[in-house]
Amino acid sequence: YDPIALPPRPTPTFTPTAPIPRNGPQGWITTNDYPNSELQRGNEGTARYRVVVNSEGRVDACEIIASTGHARLDRATCRNIERRARFDPAQNAEAKPIVGSFSGTVTWSIPE
DSSP, rough: OOOOOOOOOOEEEESOOOOSSSSOSSSOOGGGGGGGGHHHHOOEEEEEEEEEEEEEEEEEEEEEEEEEEOHHHHHHHHHHHHHHEEOOEOOOOOOOOOOOEEEEEEEEEEOO
8 A cells, every 4th residue: 555645735825913903992992981980089090901802803802911900990991992992803824814812001091
């Protein structure tokens, strides 16, 4: 029995990519989104977040990886990003859309 040698698999010609924001991140959160209770208390801070982006470019999940120190600001960060963020999805080596992740920061600063 003499097995037939298969030709080598071609190397992918496409470099896999991470999700790319289509409509932001500027504009995902505005000063109008500042929770009133946090404004009244004078609470500010920067949240670091990570989102899971599905193969259609929508946010499936959001997690705070570094808190503002204020739970309402952290929740408002994820709530608004989940509602507004749209992406060109991540792509694998065959240029097919796949699940990916995106990280960023939001600074909540009381408007002057």
